[in-house]
Amino acid sequence: MAMNKPNELVELLKGHRVFIQTHNYPDPDAIASAFGLQEFLEFYGVNSTICYVGIIDRYNTRKMMDAFGINIYSYDEIHDMCEEDYIINVDSQKPNGNTTDLPGNEVACVDHHPIFEETDSYLYQDVRIVGACATIIAWYYYVTDTPMSSDVATALAYGIKVDTDDLIRGTTPLDMDMISFLFKFADWGKLNEMYKSTIEFQDLAAYASAIENIEVYDFVGFTYMPFECPNSLVGIISDFILSLDVVDVAVVYSVNQNGIKFSIRSERADVDSGKLIYDALYGIGSGGGHAAMAGGYVSAENIKYLGTAYHGKLKELFMQSIRKMV
Numbered sequence: 001m002a003m004n005k006p007n008e009l010v011e012l013l014k015g016h017r018v019f020i021q022t023h024n025y026p027d028p029d030a031i032a033s034a035f036g037l038q039e040f041l042e043f044y045g046v047n048s049t050i051c052y053v054g055i056i057d058r059y060n061t062r063k064m065m066d067a068f069g070i071n072i073y074s075y076d077e078i079h080d081m082c083e084e085d086y087i088i089n090v091d092s093q094k095p096n097g098n099t100t101d102l103p104g105n106e107v108a109c110v111d112h113h114p115i116f117e118e119t120d121s122y123l124y125q126d127v128r129i130v131g132a133c134a135t136i137i138a139w140y141y142y143v144t145d146t147p148m149s150s151d152v153a154t155a156l157a158y159g160i161k162v163d164t165d166d167l168i169r170g171t172t173p174l175d176m177d178m179i180s181f182l183f184k185f186a187d188w189g190k191l192n193e194m195y196k197s198t199i200e201f202q203d204l205a206a207y208a209s210a211i212e213n214i215e216v217y218d219f220v221g222f223t224y225m226p227f228e229c230p231n232s233l234v235g236i237i238s239d240f241i242l243s244l245d246v247v248d249v250a251v252v253y254s255v256n257q258n259g260i261k262f263s264i265r266s267e268r269a270d271v272d273s274g275k276l277i278y279d280a281l282y283g284i285g286s287g288g289g290h291a292a293m294a295g296g297y298v299s300a301e302n303i304k305y306l307g308t309a310y311h312g313k314l315k316e317l318f319m320q321s322i323r324k325m326v
Ligand SMILES: [Mn+2]
Pocket: 029, 030, 091, 112, 132, 133, 163
């Protein structure tokens, strides 16, 4: 069923009401991809609305809306989506804990995450394992020679840079080609502005807690924040822990009343973050992602399966899974 010619996507959508849905709690790559796709479709006469579930919880992600003039709506603000409406899943796929099933019909998907469950329900599916979803959207402009606004080019470049950790994490030749393609159209000064004031004052409590609670076993750094943190902040702390010289795999989580949120990072070829979290939490929680980065979750009801000394139990589960891999 897989077509991946952008003009086929345009044909599929013509005459329908179209929503572009990102994964929940969208990050810069998801928002840039949705925005780039929206302007791409608009050029060919297809109007669409970008929507998401959850909240946009980072200052820098929120800053994208103003910087690039992006209109994106929380599903709470959309009251009239119906079954006949078409949905394009962007930076996500349907059978996925991180994407809410909305009333519309999911007809298309553009994503760079590995396919976890084969589904033939998409009429258009473009899933490629590249560093960022924004790379695929940039390629749509590239292969069709579609005019691109400076804001789209800059937002896509930002999405690629963030998801690839500045072109080092999970980066493929296509990511590099698209960065160089975007360079001609993007406003690099505006892109630079996105890198100012990236740590929010309230984040310092999470850094302090992560530093206080860190333990390192072999090459694995474990730490946690015993309070609610935005998903994206858990990821940022995980990157921070991974940057330590003695850490090659970071396991970071935040504990709150709804459960435990995990973020995994790996810079080892033999430890796949997505497989690690899936295996370590098997039967207790859920998780998945890329080789270099992944996320996961254990609900409050399931914490009891970890026992009262759950910090120790989690280390045991993750170390067991890692020893199977290395
Ligand atoms: Mn992404």
